[in-house]
Amino acid sequence: MNTVFNTESFRDDFTFRNSPVAVRRFPFPFHEDKYMYAVNMEPHVPAGPEGHAYRAPIDVDEHYVSEMKDREMVLREDPLRAQALPHMMAAQWDTLELLMEKQAEGFPELFSLTKNGDQWHWINRPLGIDQKFIFGDTSTLPYEPMDYIMRQTQGDICIVDQRDSQLWMDAGVVTTQADWSLDFDLGMNFMEWHGPVPLAHQIGVFERALKFLLNLQQGKPVRRLNWTMTINSRLDTSPENYPKWGPDRASVAPENVGNKVHLRCELQSLWRLPRSNAILFVIRCYLIKMEELVAIPKWARRFHRVLRDLPPELIDYKGLTRYRPTVVEWLSKYDDGKATSPGIFPD
Amino acid sequence: MLVQGIKSRPVYTGFAIDENAQRHLFALEGEGARALLDQVKKVGKEFLAVSEILHVGEAHGKELAALGADILWSAPTTPVLLNRLRQNLINARMGTRLYLSGTEGFIGQAMKVALEQGIDFGSIVTEHRGSEARRVQCVHCKGITDNVTTQPFTCSHCGLTLLVRDHYSRRLAAFQGVCIDAEEPGSAPPPEVRFP
Known part of the structure; x- marks a missing residue:
């Protein structure tokens, strides 16, 4: 991977950029020229070309250091973004272990974890952290375990408890979300927290997804991609801050689409946790500017077609109503009508 | 944004005396x-x-x-x-x-x-039974307003004009209120009584 970390912002002056390497490794969420909800889960095993976001179990990229700074800013402003119900402490430790192990496994030059019984030693080189602690003893870490490791992991997480043949959102750290509130949804079950999603309930997507996830096995994580669009490279598009970012949606014009409009992809991975039997739900957000996306001709053609033909309910739910026509028009210049190859990877 | 028909909205099934209760x-x-x-x-x-x-x-x-x-x-x-x-x-x-x-x-x-x-x-x-008034949490300031009867309504804490959604949290005992004119401040429609 590219071990040079960008210095960039996800607010105010929005200096976020993807390098050409980051563009090619972007997890493009459309495997065909149209989009509808589906139970699109697959085994989370390495896939794609060298360096792709699918190569590591927990991906780390050039935005890591700046994203961690942005998360710290969000948590300083609003501590309700990191919450865990009291019965979730075993799952918090499970989460810490999994995220340390998997980041060290994928990027041994950046992270290392050494275990000697319950005496653990964690080194995070990009952030300059060298932490010795006792696994299971919260007094040996500066934060609770979930909070501690999420200040060092890209993406949001929810830790989902399993009981009564249901999944319950009983903990999480959520600072890079596509307009949903952890504080509001905390304690809800799978059907309830997906309540605001249109169409998918009616076609049985959530029933099937729940059944699938209740049987998720340890050591066999799964993944899926989800997407929306974001104006300016803002990670924190929370409902809490909607009055701050809502007006951005009215600022899209033909001359600024390339730089201002982003496709936002969530690489979601789901992991059964060993001690608590909870499920760790990692929601890793990737942003790509329209001018970066069109560097991959296949993606330019396909995204133009997906966005042009999107069902009206999804246009509304994803908040695209104001600017979609402008973006479709802009993208049409990059769609010569040629056929696209199957799958998500660049040609 | 989905406002109605949200699965988290509570369902009240009505009283039936449980004969087996002590x-x-x-x-x-x-x-x-x-x-x-x-x-x-x-x-x-x-x-x-x-x-x-x-x-x-x-x-x-x-x-x-x-x-x-x-x-x-x-x-x-x-x-x-x-x-x-x-x-x-x-x-x-x-x-x-x-x-x-x-x-x-x-x-x-x-x-x-x-x-x-x-x-x-x-x-x-x-x-x-009784009024359809709702208890609503402002998702922005987290303040709760009781007895909300109109759509939209003004948050009694931060003053934003909020759309009341059917999304409901048992943990908070409240519906969710979201700023209705965030994208175009000042464009909120006048309140209408919807939960009499």
């Missing part, structure tokens, strides 16, 4: 008293000998008193009733069935007390 505990607000009175008409008075009724509201006090339940207690306000309910639940024994009736805001707050005592929400019997 003890019946009722928390009733205002018109909620009628939910119990109607059950007495339907199934008789036998269960009242092992019933405790907590009641708040000016109407129906005499009718409840005339039932001759084991315990009838009237609270001056909802918060006072909720304190008493908490203690009742701490003391409650296996076989106690909890029944809640009144406005959605009242049922939600009483259920929150019950959830905090470890009672499964699915075991609580509920019936919505």
Whole structure:
């Protein structure tokens, strides 16, 4: 991977950029020229070309250091973004272990974890952290375990408890979300927290997804991609801050689409946790500017077609109503009508 | 943004006296008293000998008193009733069935007390009576406004104009309110009474 970390912002002056390497490794969420909800889960095993976001179990990229700074800013402003119900402490430790192990496994030059019984030693080189602690003893870490490791992991997480043949959102750290509130949804079950999603309930997507996830096995994580669009490279598009970012949606014009409009992809991975039997739900957000996306001709053609033909309910739910026509028009210049190859990877 | 038809919206299935319960505990607000009175008409008075009724509201006090339940207690306000309910639940024994009736805001707050005592929400019997006014959390400032009757409404804490969604949190006992004119400040429509 590219071990040079960008210095960039996800607010105010929005200096976020993807390098050409980051563009090619972007997890493009459309495997065909149209989009509808589906139970699109697959085994989370390495896939794609060298360096792709699918190569590591927990991906780390050039935005890591700046994203961690942005998360710290969000948590300083609003501590309700990191919450865990009291019965979730075993799952918090499970989460810490999994995220340390998997980041060290994928990027041994950046992270290392050494275990000697319950005496653990964690080194995070990009952030300059060298932490010795006792696994299971919260007094040996500066934060609770979930909070501690999420200040060092890209993406949001929810830790989902399993009981009564249901999944319950009983903990999480959520600072890079596509307009949903952890504080509001905390304690809800799978059907309830997906309540605001249109169409998918009616076609049985959530029933099937729940059944699938209740049987998720340890050591066999799964993944899926989800997407929306974001104006300016803002990670924190929370409902809490909607009055701050809502007006951005009215600022899209033909001359600024390339730089201002982003496709936002969530690489979601789901992991059964060993001690608590909870499920760790990692929601890793990737942003790509329209001018970066069109560097991959296949993606330019396909995204133009997906966005042009999107069902009206999804246009509304994803908040695209104001600017979609402008973006479709802009993208049409990059769609010569040629056929696209199957799958998500660049040609 | 989906406003109606959201799965988290509570469903109130109506009172039905649980014949297998050892003890019946009722928390009733205002018109909620009628939910119990109607059950007495339907199934008789036998269960009242092992019933405790907590009641708040000016109407129906005499009718409840005339039932001759084991315990009838009237609270001056909802918060006072909720304190008493908490203690009742701490003391409650296996076989106690909890029944809640009144406005959605009242049922939600009483259920929150019950959830905090470890009672499964699915075991609580509920019936919505009285006003359709809602208890709403502002997702922006987190302030809760009781008795919201209009769509949109003004947050009583931060002053933003909020759209009331059907998305509901049992943990907070509140519907979700989201700024209605965030994308174009000042474009909010005038409030209309939607939850009379």
